[in-house]
Amino acid sequence: MATEVAGAHGHDEPDHLAPYLSPEAGRGIKGWLLTLDHKRIGLMYLVSTLLAFFMGGVFALLVRLELFAPGRTIMSAEYYNRAFTLHGAIMVFLFIIPAVPGALGNFVLPIMLGTKDVAFPRLNLLSFYVYLFGATFALYSIISGSVDTGWTFYTPYSTTSNTSVVSMVLGAFILGFSSILTGLNFIVTIHKLRAPGLHWKRLPLFVWGTYATSIIQVLATPVLAITLLLLAAERTFGLGIFDPALGGDPILFQHFFWFYSHPAVYIMIVPGMAVASELFATFSRRAIFGYFAIAMSSLGLALVGFLVWGHHMYTSGQSEFATTLFAALTMLVAIPSGVKVFNWTATLYKGSIVLTTPMLYALSFLILFTIGGLTGLFVGALSVDIHLHDTYFVVAHFHYVMMGGTVMAFVGGILYWWPKMTGKLYDESLAKKGWFFVFVGFNTTFLIQFIMGSKGMPRRYYDYLPQFETYHKISTVGSWLLLVGFLLTAWALIKSIRSGEKSPPNPWGSAGFEWQGTESPPVMQNFRVTPTITRGPYDYHLCSDEELFDGFPEDAEK
Amino acid sequence: METMQLPPQWSTFARQTDWLFYFIYWLSVVLFVGIIGVALYFVWKYRRQPGVKAEPTGHATVLEITWTVSPLALLAFLFHMGFRGYIDMTVAPADAMEIRVRAKKWAWDFEYPNGGHSNVLHVPVNRPVRLTLSSEDVIHSLYIPAFRVKKDAVPGYYTTMWFEATQVGETDLFCAEYCGAAVGTTEVSEGDPPVGREGNRRHVGHFSMITKVRIHTMADYNTFLESILRPPVDPATGREATPEKWGEILYRAQQCNTCHSTDGGAMTGPTWRGLFGRQRQFTDGTSATADANYIRQSILQPNSKVVQGFNGVMPSFAGTLRDNQVDAIIAYIRTLN
Numbered sequence: 001m002a003t004e005v006a007g008a009h010g011h012d013e014p015d016h017l018a019p020y021l022s023p024e025a026g027r028g029i030k031g032w033l034l035t036l037d038h039k040r041i042g043l044m045y046l047v048s049t050l051l052a053f054f055m056g057g058v059f060a061l062l063v064r065l066e067l068f069a070p071g072r073t074i075m076s077a078e079y080y081n082r083a084f085t086l087h088g089a090i091m092v093f094l095f096i097i098p099a100v101p102g103a104l105g106n107f108v109l110p111i112m113l114g115t116k117d118v119a120f121p122r123l124n125l126l127s128f129y130v131y132l133f134g135a136t137f138a139l140y141s142i143i144s145g146s147v148d149t150g151w152t153f154y155t156p157y158s159t160t161s162n163t164s165v166v167s168m169v170l171g172a173f174i175l176g177f178s179s180i181l182t183g184l185n186f187i188v189t190i191h192k193l194r195a196p197g198l199h200w201k202r203l204p205l206f207v208w209g210t211y212a213t214s215i216i217q218v219l220a221t222p223v224l225a226i227t228l229l230l231l232a233a234e235r236t237f238g239l240g241i242f243d244p245a246l247g248g249d250p251i252l253f254q255h256f257f258w259f260y261s262h263p264a265v266y267i268m269i270v271p272g273m274a275v276a277s278e279l280f281a282t283f284s285r286r287a288i289f290g291y292f293a294i295a296m297s298s299l300g301l302a303l304v305g306f307l308v309w310g311h312h313m314y315t316s317g318q319s320e321f322a323t324t325l326f327a328a329l330t331m332l333v334a335i336p337s338g339v340k341v342f343n344w345t346a347t348l349y350k351g352s353i354v355l356t357t358p359m360l361y362a363l364s365f366l367i368l369f370t371i372g373g374l375t376g377l378f379v380g381a382l383s384v385d386i387h388l389h390d391t392y393f394v395v396a397h398f399h400y401v402m403m404g405g406t407v408m409a410f411v412g413g414i415l416y417w418w419p420k421m422t423g424k425l426y427d428e429s430l431a432k433k434g435w436f437f438v439f440v441g442f443n444t445t446f447l448i449q450f451i452m453g454s455k456g457m458p459r460r461y462y463d464y465l466p467q468f469e470t471y472h473k474i475s476t477v478g479s480w481l482l483l484v485g486f487l488l489t490a491w492a493l494i495k496s497i498r499s500g501e502k503s504p505p506n507p508w509g510s511a512g513f514e515w516q517g518t519e520s521p522p523v524m525q526n527f528r529v530t531p532t533i534t535r536g537p538y539d540y541h542l543c544s545d546e547e548l549f550d551g552f553p554e555d556a557e558k
Numbered sequence: 559m560e561t562m563q564l565p566p567q568w569s570t571f572a573r574q575t576d577w578l579f580y581f582i583y584w585l586s587v588v589l590f591v592g593i594i595g596v597a598l599y600f601v602w603k604y605r606r607q608p609g610v611k612a613e614p615t616g617h618a619t620v621l622e623i624t625w626t627v628s629p630l631a632l633l634a635f636l637f638h639m640g641f642r643g644y645i646d647m648t649v650a651p652a653d654a655m656e657i658r659v660r661a662k663k664w665a666w667d668f669e670y671p672n673g674g675h676s677n678v679l680h681v682p683v684n685r686p687v688r689l690t691l692s693s694e695d696v697i698h699s700l701y702i703p704a705f706r707v708k709k710d711a712v713p714g715y716y717t718t719m720w721f722e723a724t725q726v727g728e729t730d731l732f733c734a735e736y737c738g739a740a741v742g743t744t745e746v747s748e749g750d751p752p753v754g755r756e757g758n759r760r761h762v763g764h765f766s767m768i769t770k771v772r773i774h775t776m777a778d779y780n781t782f783l784e785s786i787l788r789p790p791v792d793p794a795t796g797r798e799a800t801p802e803k804w805g806e807i808l809y810r811a812q813q814c815n816t817c818h819s820t821d822g823g824a825m826t827g828p829t830w831r832g833l834f835g836r837q838r839q840f841t842d843g844t845s846a847t848a849d850a851n852y853i854r855q856s857i858l859q860p861n862s863k864v865v866q867g868f869n870g871v872m873p874s875f876a877g878t879l880r881d882n883q884v885d886a887i888i889a890y891i892r893t894l895n
Contacts (some may be wrong), residue, residue: 076743077763331634339626349604351612353606354605380637383643462754462761463753463755465730540612
């Protein structure tokens with residue numbers, strides 16, 4: 001294979017440390033801020049995205065608290081509108097899009113490929129600083145009047161709102177570049193830097209998922225950039241593009257916006273699927289069933305994701321023909337999603353399954369994503385969507401996919417790779433308690449929202465008619481359980497850093513490349529000797545007992 | 559069971575839409591219990607046990623092709639059923655009664671064929687009604703859960719929707735597209751939706767753009783249509799309201815009170831107290847006396863002259879208010895001096 005030769009090239013010389021990976025470069029705060037090491041950049045992304053998750057979560061809790069009782073509870077309607085906008089904007093642009101690729105992808109992907117770093121380490125650092133720069137704009141917007149447009153910035157509301165829309169929009173514009181740079185870097189890395197013997201059919205599914213995500217990031221994000229720039233230009237210079245009062249077309253904005261933001265849904269969920277595939281394999285000690293189908297379904301989702309943006313606009317007044325066409329194409333999304341769910345389930349068959357906390361998160365992912373996917377059928381079917389559009393049913397649907405899917409996989413992935421990233425084990429029983437509250441809290445918060453929505457409760461409402469009060473109360477209590485769950489999980493991680501036991505190289509007994517060939521945490525250059533890959537990442541039947549059973553004490557006894 | 563999760567079925571669309579809803583609902587229940595049941599059974603059955611290794615994963619090409627291809631038939635069926643319902647909602651019968659809907663922050667205005675207006679949507683039972691929607695500011699969306707219908711009102715466009723109510727009664731009408739909120743609070747008056755309360759004042763915005771649909775028998779409906787052309791009855795005297803009193807009623811009914819106070823305080827717009835006859839300074843540097851012509855222009859072309867210190871955000875009431883209603887509002891403003 002030609003690619004194999006290319007991948008092997010450069011590893012022929014004797015192993016040496018690239019200058020930016022030498023131990024001298026790594027000391028002190030400067031060693032972190034100016035590092036070109038993908039592992040450190042990954043950890044900086046992890047800290048930043050978790051901070052963003054915390055901020056977005058605080059706004060979510062405020063929104064739910066306001067809705068606990070009818071009438072004004074803790075804030076005015078104007079501030080409620082800002083709170084739900086910031087919850088959405090922060091969670092989408094600062095957390096969920098960069099989280100898995102930026103934090104887990106940066107750390108794990110080069111190690112999985114058996115290489116010392118990504119293809120363009122400087123570009124990698126740049127993407128992190130571009131992220132911080134974009135985040136600064138978003139923060140500036142928050143303190144200078146904030147935004148009340150919803151994260152979707154629909155015109156002409158967003159062109160006439162007197163809140164700080166331009167800086168938030170520019171923030172999202174800049175964050176897009178960070179996303180593009182990361183995607184580009186990963187595509188090149190996957191093509192050019194695979195270790196000898198690591199051909200495409202041996203790529204871990206996490207790599208396949210990241211690859212599909214990167215393609216969407218590179219192709220779709222520029223459209224968002226143009227759209228947001230036009231919006232900023234309309235606000236600043238009065239150009240008539242979207243605002244009908246200036247001769248523009250507000251529906252055009254929705255087309256532009258969803259042309260990016262629907263593929264962006266797959267930028268968010270495909271990495272979650274990629275993490276889940278790794279978790280199912282490791283904790284079942286079995287190769288993923290239908291490896292090729294899972295890899296291709298990620299690319300399939302990336303492709304179909306570009307063709308269905310109009311399904312956000314069934315009631316908008318777009319032509320009936322367009323609506324019908326988008327509705328037909330939308331049904332296709334169910335195929336690759338279903339293929340994945342069936343394959344993960346089949347992977348469990350005749351496995352050797354252990355319910356560690358990451359595996360509990362993987363199973364939660366399977367359960368909640370299945371609900372998220374099936375409720376997609378309701379909003380995909382045209383006539384039913386007319387009733388459910390812009391109600392809490394849709395809110396619940398995308399939270400089951402985004403939070404029940406991606407966030408569960410992300411937390412599972414953090415716990416799974418935690419020993420590799422930090423070299424320390426965490427308290428399993430504490431983390432399991434955290435998982436319990438997260439799982440129960442999530443379902444308490446969002447399951448009830450399906451019922452609320454199908455009964456006709458519209459979304460983005462500061463207050464509600466009396467018939468919806470009980471549902472809102474239950475949902476708010478659920479948000480408190482979620483908070484408890486995440487605090488317990490955070491405590492488990494902090495405790496691990498402060499006093500966790502040292503982790504062996506492969507505590508889970510995984511056959512994955514990132515566990516087999518490296519120490520915990522990996523040395524600066526990842527590998528002491530450039531690995532030559534001789535088997536697949538899930539070939540448990542080819543692993544010796546020593547390779548698989550040197551982790552937790554209960555494995556050592558066997 | 560039929561309406562366990564859905565509102566009452568009050569339009570001809572409801573039965574068809576609900577059938578598909580419950581079909582997908584039970585399909586989802588079966589698939590969910592099947593898939594997750596099998597997964598959890600595997601988790602228990604193949605739990606890690608000493609000395610037992612996982613079996614290597616094989617291939618099952620037939621199985622894989624089956625679960626990739628066979629959902630297509632089901633998906634095609636779901637699309638077809640959704641499409642049928644949607645097309646029914648799209649094409650209104652030729653004899654449908656027309657009602658013109660104008661949406662603006664944060665109230666609905668319904669105009670009937672005889673030129674009368676109301677803030678509550680009145681429709682006859684068992685008669686197709688076609689709504690033509692537009693918006694004067696941002697995007698809104700007219701949503702009647704009991705009818706299973708929803709359509710956006712978009713500035714610069716006309717959109718249309720239709721329905722046929724099957725039941726006499728009253729049900730909720732919502733705005734479903736986010737459209738912001740007013741600055742501060744406003745006084746509560748009769749007929750306001752019971753939302754956004756803070757003590758004896760209320761917040762106004764997207765969430766309060768709620769009204770009712772009243773479905774009448776044909777006889778009651780004709781009585782209603784006649785009543786909207788005359789000034790309303792003054793509850794204090796029991797007779798037709800004077801122009802001043804009618805203006806006061808319109809001040810609340812047309813939601814002027816969300817932006818204009820009558821106590822001298824500035825809100826989103828200038829106060830009406832002491833307004834008549836006062837000298838006004840405008841943002842373009844000109845000035846004028848607030849006489850009847852000025853007030854009429856401010857109602858019908860509100861942003862042609864914007865008073866200093868305010869933004870030109872008021873929607874036009876041209877086409878919403880008839881001449882005698884504008885006269886009534888001017889008469890009311892004169893009483894506030």
